[in-house]
Amino acid sequence: MREAKPPPPQDFPPTPRTRVKRLGYRACYDRETVYGILDAGLVCHVGYVIDGQPYVTPTAYWREGDRIYWHGSSASRMLRRLKEGVPVCFTVAHLDGLVLARSGFHSSINYRSVMAFGTAEPVTGEAAKLAALEAFSERITPGRWPELRAPTKQEMKATLVMSLKLEEVAAKVREGPPADDEEDYALDLWAGVVPIRRVIDPPQDDPRLKPGVVAPAYLEALEID
Amino acid sequence: MREAKPPPDFPPTPRTRVKRLSDCARYDRETIHAILDAGLLCHVGYVIDGQPYVTPAAYWRQGERVYWHGSSASRMLRRLEEGVPVCFTVALLDGLVLARSGYNSTLNYRSVMALGTARPVEGEAEKLAALEAFSERLTPGRWAELRPVAKQELKATLVLSLKLEEVSAKLCSGPPVDDEADYEDDVWAGVVPLRRAAGPPQADPRLAPGTAAPEYLVAIEID
Numbered sequence: 001m002r003e004a005k006p007p008p009p010q011d012f013p014p015t016p017r018t019r020v021k022r023l024g025y026r027a028c029y030d031r032e033t034v035y036g037i038l039d040a041g042l043v044c045h046v047g048y049v050i051d052g053q054p055y056v057t058p059t060a061y062w063r064e065g066d067r068i069y070w071h072g073s074s075a076s077r078m079l080r081r082l083k084e085g086v087p088v089c090f091t092v093a094h095l096d097g098l099v100l101a102r103s104g105f106h107s108s109i110n111y112r113s114v115m116a117f118g119t120a121e122p123v124t125g126e127a128a129k130l131a132a133l134e135a136f137s138e139r140i141t142p143g144r145w146p147e148l149r150a151p152t153k154q155e156m157k158a159t160l161v162m163s164l165k166l167e168e169v170a171a172k173v174r175e176g177p178p179a180d181d182e183e184d185y186a187l188d189l190w191a192g193v194v195p196i197r198r199v200i201d202p203p204q205d206d207p208r209l210k211p212g213v214v215a216p217a218y219l220e221a222l223e224i225d
Numbered sequence: 226m227r228e229a230k231p232p233p234d235f236p237p238t239p240r241t242r243v244k245r246l247s248d249c250a251r252y253d254r255e256t257i258h259a260i261l262d263a264g265l266l267c268h269v270g271y272v273i274d275g276q277p278y279v280t281p282a283a284y285w286r287q288g289e290r291v292y293w294h295g296s297s298a299s300r301m302l303r304r305l306e307e308g309v310p311v312c313f314t315v316a317l318l319d320g321l322v323l324a325r326s327g328y329n330s331t332l333n334y335r336s337v338m339a340l341g342t343a344r345p346v347e348g349e350a351e352k353l354a355a356l357e358a359f360s361e362r363l364t365p366g367r368w369a370e371l372r373p374v375a376k377q378e379l380k381a382t383l384v385l386s387l388k389l390e391e392v393s394a395k396l397c398s399g400p401p402v403d404d405e406a407d408y409e410d411d412v413w414a415g416v417v418p419l420r421r422a423a424g425p426p427q428a429d430p431r432l433a434p435g436t437a438a439p440e441y442l443v444a445i446e447i448d
Binding site: 017021042043045046047048049052053054055056057058060072073075076077087088089090091093095098100102103104105107109111113115117133137140141144145147148149151152155158159177178180184185186187188189190191192193194195196197198199200201202203204205206207208209210213214215216219222224 | 240244245265266268269270271272275276277278279280281283298299300310311312313314316318321323325326327328330332334336338340356360363364367368370371372374375378381382400401403407408409410411412413414415416417418419420421422423424425426427428429430431432433436437438439442445447
């Protein structure tokens with residue numbers, strides 16, 4: 001049984017491409033949910049087409065305002081293709097748990113996902129590119145950017161930063177316990193959720209770390225789903 | 226330092242040959258199967274009217290095939306049933322590699338990309354066997370405890386499979402590789418390892434009194 005909740009605002013009005021068809025009650029089109037999911041993650045999957053063949057490339061991403069960003073080598077197949085201004089699908093999925101119902105059919109997965117469509121564009125101009133890379137670094141390790149030496153001209157040239165405006169976007173969330181067929185609740189079988197979470201283990205010093213350099217405090221505060 | 230790489234069981238094609246960081250590339254069955262067997266979520270790419278779609282799904286491997294499933298009504302599965310090209314990608318995040326420069330900072334990860342045409346698993350027995358394999362991959366022993374799958378449930382479930390033929394893996398691990406001059410910098414560098422952990426299990430609020438959590442729940446491993 002589902003609880004009736006007031007529907008969240010549709011900041012991103014669903015289109016035929018983003019309207020969630022299966023299990024529509026799990027769909028969210030509001031900015032708060034979409035941004036919350038995006039800001040929790042680190043790796044996205046970008047889909048694009050070359051000669052009719054779809055490719056799905058995993059890559060690190062970050063969000064600033066109403067845009068998501070990812071980057072890579074100017075030589076990468078994905079980025080060279082995307083620079084041409086082709087349609088992309090940007091997908092993020094966080095695995096939150098196994099939902100073990102009293103039947104295989106109702107067993108499921110708890111997750112949070114976002115899917116965005118559009119045309120990605122390269123970030124142009126050295127200052128804008130630098131600012132984007134700083135935002136990426138600060139999202140993961142706040143405070144580290146000023147500790148690093150400045151990127152060289154050559155490094156900047158070899159780095160491509162792409163961005164996609166969040167316009168046609170939908171989130172899908174499944175949470176909570178299993179929803180079983182009513183008669184199955186009488187079965188003598190364990191049911192519930194096995195939560196799955198990301199664990200960040202203690203940092204491992206580089207074998208060539210300069211003597212006396214200690215692990216910075218920001219390493220204790222990392223958050224990645 | 227380069228280690229000798231295993232021979233390619235899946236000879237790279239122009240589409241699967243890893244171009245960037247080709248030192249990380251692997252084309253051998255053992256590496257590819259091990260990555261696939263460690264994960265749970267894949268991302269499947271397909272094209273409708275020129276638009277790419279990337280749908281996350283749970284998957285599993287049996288022999289030389291990967292499988293995923295869903296509702297017979299799902300957009301992805303209805304499209305894939307037609308026999309269209311797909312890209313099947315799995316990426317397991319293993320760590321942040323914090324180098325002495327932004328440029329050399331990177332991620333440690335294991336990934337697999339497979340290209341091909343998915344096909345639906347036909348026949349009730351085959352479908353059931355595939356679903357059992359999925360259940361057993363996650364919770365070994367549970368399938369036998371569950372009530373049988375209803376005819377209607379089986380009908381509403383589509384199982385797709387993709388033969389592993391055109392497939393490559395990427396395996397990036399270890400400490401940062403910095404520019405030689407940067408090793409003199411006073412900044413911390415190293416790896417922050419990341420992994421997934423399961424548990425402890427949360428009993429369903431409507432659990433029948435006296436039902437104990439089965440042992441297989443504590444052995445769940447998902448990267």
